[in-house]
């Protein structure tokens with residue numbers, strides 16, 4: 187289990203510095219360049235948990251995709267651990283909203299996939315994958331195919347599929363949005379549990395204010411037209427966090443503060459203000 191233990195060492199905790207400088211992104215629409223994000227600047231410390239929250243279309247996924255290396259900046263730069271991002275890489279894991287497991291592979295094979303590509307020997311792959319399958323309660327489903335798993339199980343598999351590569355940054359695009367409330371809360375607690383062990387940097391996109399407050403060290407509240415970071419809200423709630431924290435006055439106060447910020451931007455995006 188050495189490789190697994192190494193993942194939680196201070197060496198790992200020093201990785202995952204994300205720096206975004208003067209980032210602008212444009213897309214082509216009907217032959218015209220449309221700016222989607224303008225002059226975005228932020229730094230995320232190694233091991234930090236940050237949520238991107240904002241109205242639909244403000245560019246949350248676009249920021250995530252730029253850090254993942256799926257899209258290129260129009261201007262400015264994105265670096266992870268001081269290396270400029272020009273393409274996807276194993277240092278960044280991605281978890282999508284839609285269950286993105288390969289339907290013709292079993293849970294084990296799906297989770298193992300990235301390790302295989304990296305050329306990790308079969309015995310080591312088995313050790314790592316089984317550790318994570320056990321960690322999220324999927325070991326007994328290791329030979330099941332995605333269609334035999336519930337939504338929550340599929341998302342647990344998607345998360346550990348990203349984690350087996352020991353990414354220094356985990357990028358999550360509304361990973362729990364399609365789950366029922368009960369399963370979502372369980373997944374949120376599980377994610378915090380795993381994150382507190384691995385200490386990877388997490389950048390998590392969500393529409394859900396409660397989810398953002400529950401998970402984050404900081405919330406980047408985004409605005410529209412053009413997409414930008416309107417305000418950064420610190421979340422000084424104690425860790426470890428359990429779902430009961432959601433009824434405390436501190437939590438509700440933060441919730442309200444973020445709600446007001448988002449409401450203003452949502453009205454703007456709907457052109458109602």
Ligand SMILES: Nc1ncnc2c1ncn2[C@@H]1O[C@H](COP(=O)(O)OP(=O)(O)OP(=O)(O)O)[C@@H](O)[C@H]1O
Nearest residue numbers: 213214215222240241242243244245246247248249
């Ligand atoms: N490949 C693309 N080509 C053209 N326009 C795009 C492309 N990807 C995103 N956009 C546009 O960029 C803007 C930001 O999209 P993005 O998906 O990043 O927003 P979002 O905040 O994640 O939205 P949502 O919360 O609805 O998922 C939107 O207006 C979207 O239509």
